[in-house]
Amino acid sequence: MDKRESMWDLYLKKGMSRRTFVKSCVALTSLMGLSTDQVSKVVEAAEQKPLPVVVWIHGHECTGCDESFIRSGAPLASDLVLSQIALEYDHLLSAASGAPFEAHLEETIEKYKGNYILCVEGAACTKDNGVYCMSGGHTFTHLLQHAAQNAKAVIAYGTCAVSGGIQAAKPNPTGSSGIGYFTGGTPVVNVPGCPPIPEVMTGVVMHIALFGTVPPLDGEGRPKQFYGNRIHDTCYRRPFFDAGMFAESFDDAGAKAGWCLYKLGCRGPETYNSCGNLRWFQGMSYPIQSGAPCIGCSNAHFWDDGAMTERLPKFGQPIGDVDQIGAVMAAATAVGVAGHAAASVVQKKKRIADEKKNEGAGEE
Template sequence: PKNSIPFFFKREYNYKAFIMNGMVLIKVPAGALVSCVLVRRIHVSKRESLWEAYLAKGMSRRSFLKGCVTLTSLMGLSTDMMTKVVEAAETKPLPVVIWLHGHECTGCDESFIRSGAPLASDLVLSSIALEYSHVLSAGCGEPFEEHLETTIKKYHGEYILAVEGAVAAGEHEYTCMSGGHPFSHTLRRVAEGAKAVIAYGTCATAGGIQAAAPNPTESKGIRSFIGSKPYIAVPGCPPIPEVMTGVVMHVALFGTLPPLDGEGRPRQFYGNRIHDTCYRRPFFDAGMFADRFDDAGAKGGWCLYHLGCRGPETYNSCGNLRWYQGLSYPIQSGAPCIGCSNANFWDDAPFSKRLPEYDGIDVDMVGAGLAVATAVGVAAHAGASLVQKKCHEKQLEKEGKQVHE
């Protein structure tokens, strides 16, 4: 039938059916594929809230509240907002999300599914209604494209549009096709009915590697294709997993955009430079730099600025959130930041080439300047101590007490 989805499984295997993305899916053991069955799509009339989704999975109220605490922290909100987060999770239906893919490598999807707080599986199966994604959805082909059209009409003005990848423009727009149409056309059409648009990754925000010189496909970010729709930029190549999940959950729970900077980036995740939170910052301030990847400075954890680190000009949360559930990030692993959340970072290669200056200051002078400042400070402290000592001695003499050297 036209509205059915094909699945393959071996008949003698036990299997389970469950609902996801408005479709009945068949769960089978790994390696099970022989015969094909057609499973008819069903539509769920009522969208659950996050609390109802927890109940349906047999999870306790305690687990639900712990999840709300995690979300509150992840979204960069104060503890005063905890009550509002719980209220929204109890009452608001799960948000419908459509995830489009343009010119990209699916690295943002790979990052997304590695989120640890919340787990991507919990987010997709319990916290949002992900109706369309080339990578994460089970459906494919014409029925899948028809499901996209149905979702656009049914939830017009209500769904969140997530976009991954750059947009090929002009006469080269046919180098990126989606569902038989240029991606630029699909993006404009789907964005028209969205209540908010999230650009995941530097490809979506600024064109990414496709837009690197000479940019043969005239690729660019999505912002000029979505009109005046509310827009959130989540740059990075790829973005940090918890940043991706935190942004979509903020829009889902509150129905509003998080506080943004001038480029549309969430302030709670892009409010500080990596340099500001880097654990190697004291070495920068002391003028202690590694000059080779195998020298004593590199082995001693010194600043990687001379090896091309872009931390002083890059805004992101790498130093705070880190990757793989807080395990590490490039600088901690001995690699300089390449500024992957900056607009045209691919054109900044070679990445091991040092920046000429930082905020107008030649960093080669930082160490010398600090040495002079330190000497001046020590001298001033010694002078102040001497004056204080003389005053104390005079006071003792006035009181007729003996002065001890």
């Protein structure tokens, strides 16, 4: 790409109106979790800043994050790729292109050194010098280090890239891990999930594209606007938890009535994500709404944590039939809620301490 056009330049070239352009900027502002007083800044950036160059590489993974990405509704993935970023290289889209496209990757890295965004999907394979994941004659870890050290910022898309994902589950025969060890001093934005919500993926890359900086991050390097709340905090079934009304099986009366899924293994109380806010398929639904407990897919090592078989913390022995909960369940619930509240306070204090520690390290 010789001439780097702005988002507004492309809208003009396609004959799109100013009104459509501004509406797109308003939607982007909302998507990025910004207040309405930031719309003018988004419009200004979209008018003046050239489209950000993006390099997208893939390690050990299933391309599920790409499958999620192409289902983004605001903005549409097609609009993002064709009008809002300059996607110069993508492993998945370019798998059959061969040596010429690998040469183009090197040209892109050299030409836009320090100015491109590196999107990474998939885990880094470390065992036996990384030979179990190779592309273009090089190991993925070699490519990752090379591309990351010359990037403006790195976005780790998906739990595989953030912490290893299913490849890193025991016994982890390929030595897979998150990409953090290989990114050097380049800023990294962690976007965990298996896969992440599509609008979260587009929102993060557009924040960096328009403002030239990574969004505010929490203690684990995740964007606060998307990972600032637990699933539990935004769950529409939360009142049933507080009332001690739990489904005991997937087909009992409680499950059919929409009661809390905590006793069926829901990891919502420990999982930070936007599922309850943004939901999936343009706000249509999410696992809990469809009757499935949260498995904590944005948590590190969730494959090894019994997310699909165990609840946490354990309540102990089952307490009767859902129609006979009565006073016994109320008493048990009081204990459970108190323990849950205490755990929430400890977890919040830990997050605040981690964030202060990271901010202190950044100032140094």
